[in-house]
Amino acid sequence: MTVVDATQSYRSSVRTWLRDHAPGPAAGLPPDEQLRRAREFQAALYRAGYAGITWPTEVGGQGLGTAEQQIFSEEAAEFDLPTYPFIIGMGMCGPTLVDLGTPEQKRRYLPELLLGEEIWCQLFSEPGAGSDVASLQTRAVRDVDGWVVNGQKVWTTNAQWADFGALLARTDPERPKHAGLTMFIVDMHAPGVTVRPLKDMSGRAPFNEVYFDDVRIPDDAVIGEVNRGWQAAVTMLGHERVSIGATRRPRSNPLEFASLVELARHEGVAADPAQRERLAELYAHERALELFNARMRQEAAAGNPPGARGSVAKLAGALLLRRAIETASELAGADAIAWDPDDARAAELAQGINSAPASSIAGGTNEVQRNIIGERILGLPKEPQVDRDVPFAELKVGTQRQGGVR
Ligand SMILES: Cc1cc2nc3c(=O)[nH]c(=O)nc-3n(C[C@H](O)[C@H](O)[C@H](O)COP(=O)(O)OP(=O)(O)OC[C@H]3O[C@@H](n4cnc5c(N)ncnc54)[C@H](O)[C@@H]3O)c2cc1C
Structure with a gap:
């Protein structure tokens, strides 16, 4: 089988499996029921060989490459999968244990994580x-x-x-x-x-x-x-950026291009030239980011890890979302802030609009990503760091009073 055939065959198995096993949308279900579904789905992923795709086989992973992970993410974006409770464990803590854990830690924690038994x-x-x-x-x-x-x-x-x-x-x-x-x-x-x-x-x-x-x-x-x-934290933050970059919002997400086109139709403004221009710009940015992420994954597979370029993807994703929020708010009008709780579509859109700004903060703020890009990619001078070599106990930082942590 050629590489192209193998890739297509993997994609088609993933697609078939997801079509047969993806549970319906969980929004609106009680939290306990959402959690139960998430655990069941994680266990099903594991049994089917789609959990820990790039993790080594010795720890229960599939030992496959970023290409397979990318295919899975692309296909998964067609569904609204209940994976949220496991994003930190599977995306950050698990990979850090794979890198740095003792054999006992790997044996104790990784199988339970893969099986959806334990949340991190x-x-x-x-x-x-x-x-x-x-x-x-x-x-x-x-x-x-x-x-x-x-x-x-x-x-x-x-x-x-x-x-x-x-x-x-x-x-x-x-x-x-x-x-x-x-x-x-x-x-x-x-x-x-x-x-x-x-x-x-x-x-x-x-x-x-x-x-x-x-x-x-x-x-x-x-x-x-x-x-x-600190070295362990840097390892985990590296996995965090990759995980944020690789996680694709489902196409059904109210802030995705396709959903916003639907919304424009619903509001009767899909033919308005100003709205069309906004939507076209959004599409161009969404597509450019998808291609940038795909390129980074291909380069990583070829032995050139993304390094600080992960910050470009993280920042671009947050800026794209901000653009999507503006478009969605314009289209939804007053529904964006005062929605009818009985209208599930309006409620989902408003919650999307109100929770999306967090992406400019979570996993490192936009300003911090800009600093990283400036210093590590563009070669601009580093921020002065006068506290780097001073014992922590002598610093006046955070809520610490002098000598307060001794
Ligand atoms: C949805 C969400 C989920 C989160 N989940 C987790 C989690 O699971 N675990 C966890 O540990 N943390 C989590 N966080 C915390 C997140 O990592 C921090 O909020 C983030 O790192 C910013 O820290 P801060 O909120 O203390 O803001 P600060 O660091 O106090 O920043 C305040 C402002 O100053 C700016 N700023 C700070 N330093 C600089 C600088 N050097 N140059 C320029 N501007 C600067 C910032 O950009 C920001 O605008 C989460 C945050 C969010 C929003």
């Missing part, structure tokens, strides 16, 4: 540490047989469902801020872990604040090495 979250951001996450203040202090953690995290996606989290904590405040961090696996059901929902302006609560009060973590829960948590 990422515990990096804090009230005083977002873009500058290395300024975090959550402390892990050595105890006889492990660590004791105290502190607060925020914006933790899916923590309300999570069984485990990848926690970044400060283990040595006497070292400079990037050098005294460690990444841990934390049991989200352990005594002392409190999860509180945070609502965004769409009215939903996709993320949470998480408190740690004397939470005990065993020694074998360290991911990578003690005090090398």
